[in-house]
Amino acid sequence: MPYEMELIQFLLEYSKEQIAEYIEDVHPADILDAIHQYEGNRLELLNKLPDAIIASIIDYAEDEEKYELLTMFSDAKQKEIVDEMSSDELVDLLGSIDEEEKNSIIVKMKKEDADEVKELLTYLPDTAGGIMATEFISIKETMSVGETLKYMQMEAPDAETAYYIYVLDEVECLKGVVSLRDIVVNNFDEKIAEIMNEKVISVPSDMDQEEVGRIFEKYGFLTVPVVDYNHKMLGIVTVDDIMEILSNEHTEDLYRLAGLQEGEKVAGTVGESVKSRLPWLFVNLLTAILAATTVSLFESTISRVVALATFMPIVAGMGGNAGTQTLTLIVRGIALGEFNYENSKKVLLKEIGVGLSNGIAIGLAVATIGYLWEGKPVFGLVIGLAMFLNLIVATIAGFVVPVTLKKLRIDPALASAVFVTTVTDILGFFFFLGLATVLIGYLV
């Protein structure tokens, strides 16, 4: 990537002053990429950057890398950098390290910042409070547009986002919001009270971050204010943080459905991947043994009609697939907020309907194949009926497993194909081999 090489060259060759002037225009995410590419002494490169830029670079680094980057610097320099970081960035950094490391950073903060960060750390990390920043711009409704503009010229540089300005009353309760656009298009002597939007949508500090994400998606917000139960304004959540959170939640859903652990990277090491996957494979082994046990109960039937073994993969494969279809739909529906208590009964009935319809279609097809393959109508009946029953079981299991987990406050994606497939394997084999045992007289 030539741009990163160019950046490295520039950082190496120019003086600290020249860099300070030019580097403001370069996006910190690109500087971070360049540093990742550089194989020489990274500290030398980093030391040529202004503190505020280093703080932004740390913000764009992955959570695990933040502490490593910061502690490359001398204690004095760390203090300067920490001073430039916003409260939510500091909380992200501190959330990824242990107690001792945490304290070593907190002592480097100004007392005021340390107190703020300590308070933010009391919120659960996955809630609005845990992801908010406290650097927002607030004004009083009695101010004019001109006064607000002047106030912003002082405050904007430190704020997390300057595009929304919050109007608070004497006890810091949220009364309204004006956008910077409103400020720009209105007359200087207009009062804020006249132009502010009083119907401001806010979120409580204990709202789950995924639900906060849904609010951003619904309204197309750039920022949302966070309030406590007295409607006192505590902070703001910004859309860039939400995008990262939603992306991580999506990865988590996909991974959990497949039995991978959070944090496994496509470009990781063999050891990391084995650690992520082997536990799930052992869980799957236990459930597969249950399915095997079911089959073993019917060994004498299979020994008399060995064609039953041939059709076993069809029973298991189709049931597993139909179950995974329903499971995926329910897990995604929960994540998007489209599935809830109000429509759960309707959805269950629909899924049973789908199981019935697909069961009839696939059951008839498989019955025909079985009849043609073995030349015995009863063989077709046995495999067709087993398939029909298994597809109904599959849709019910695909519904019940994630919904039950959700009720138990466990992530429904953890239902993962493994568990649903266990149900369809065991019951599928039971229907198929059980029916064959009952009708064995017609099969041999």
Next chain:
Amino acid sequence: MPYEMELIQFLLEYSKEQIAEYIEDVHPADILDAIHQYEGNRLELLNKLPDAIIASIIDYAEDEEKYELLTMFSDAKQKEIVDEMSSDELVDLLGSIDEEEKNSIIVKMKKEDADEVKELLTYLPDTAGGIMATEFISIKETMSVGETLKYMQMEAPDAETAYYIYVLDEVECLKGVVSLRDIVVNNFDEKIAEIMNEKVISVPSDMDQEEVGRIFEKYGFLTVPVVDYNHKMLGIVTVDDIMEILSNEHTEDLYRLAGLQEGEKVAGTVGESVKSRLPWLFVNLLTAILAATTVSLFESTISRVVALATFMPIVAGMGGNAGTQTLTLIVRGIALGEFNYENSKKVLLKEIGVGLSNGIAIGLAVATIGYLWEGKPVFGLVIGLAMFLNLIVATIAGFVVPVTLKKLRIDPALASAVFVTTVTDILGFFFFLGLATVLIGYLV
């Protein structure tokens, strides 16, 4: 939901003028929700709203609902509403309807808007050009901050976003960007050329929307400018559109892996779900028949050692799971841009390493179980070795299937568990039953 009821009451009871004054502060997404809840005459409710609000409501509706909403109104009113819609909203609307309906809307636009929209429709819908809006604010670098502010007071109300102002040269090439925040915190006589950021990151109009999404995620942008190959600025993409696109892409990935079709809703009808899922179940039936055929080749072996049938679900289940793990990691790695040509060889080698390691662990475990279950060491050897080989095949298949599809420019998620499972089923049964056939003398 009491808020929506309140809104409906308000719309029913108050006059058009009173509503116009108050409704500005209500978010269009909430008005849309209220309209969905209302069971009376919706047109009556909608007709009380100002045209600009109706245009925003249509923007927040699902693509399929937009046309339906717009065509509720009289032709004259439709003209007014269309006039208030921004170019990307019109393109979204026109993209979801047929040619005839499309023309019926285009004739209602002003010639200038119609030309613009027709040009936007020439871009592929899934590219930066297909999702951009042309309503951005542009200035010249010779302007001062004060002049820019004045210019904005005229232009901002129509712009899609006013938080970034683009600096263009005489031939409309993108030279730089200033944020509204820069405008607010600088002196009125400062020249734009002095404060603009010249290192502005832009995307070409033919960039895939998923890649545009990754750029938003990497940089935390609110807006990105779209340019042609001469660097002429064409439009902007905003973060709210990107969030919707990313959410849809995530749903698509999850659905395709599970064999569901785009557009299936958790709260949809039985008919829609059957239409979405049955084709995939039939694909799966075909692949399951291939697995069954493999088993049928070994029927005589199974008839001699019927315990082989008991262990078949373990072979198939474990292989399918291990394959799905790799598949999911690769599909997500491609979506996140973390997997590419440069690291593909390294990732393949890692996956083979993971297959070897997990294969040894699971192979030993299954060999022990097989030995204890059947009391024959060779039985343990056969199932253990088959499992070891199948787990290596599983990781390779989980890698090769999506990577091949990507090379063929087919969505790698379409690889779906179905295909990878077919490979692991067929080869797993082949290893297991084949080894048993070779060593049959030690098993009976």
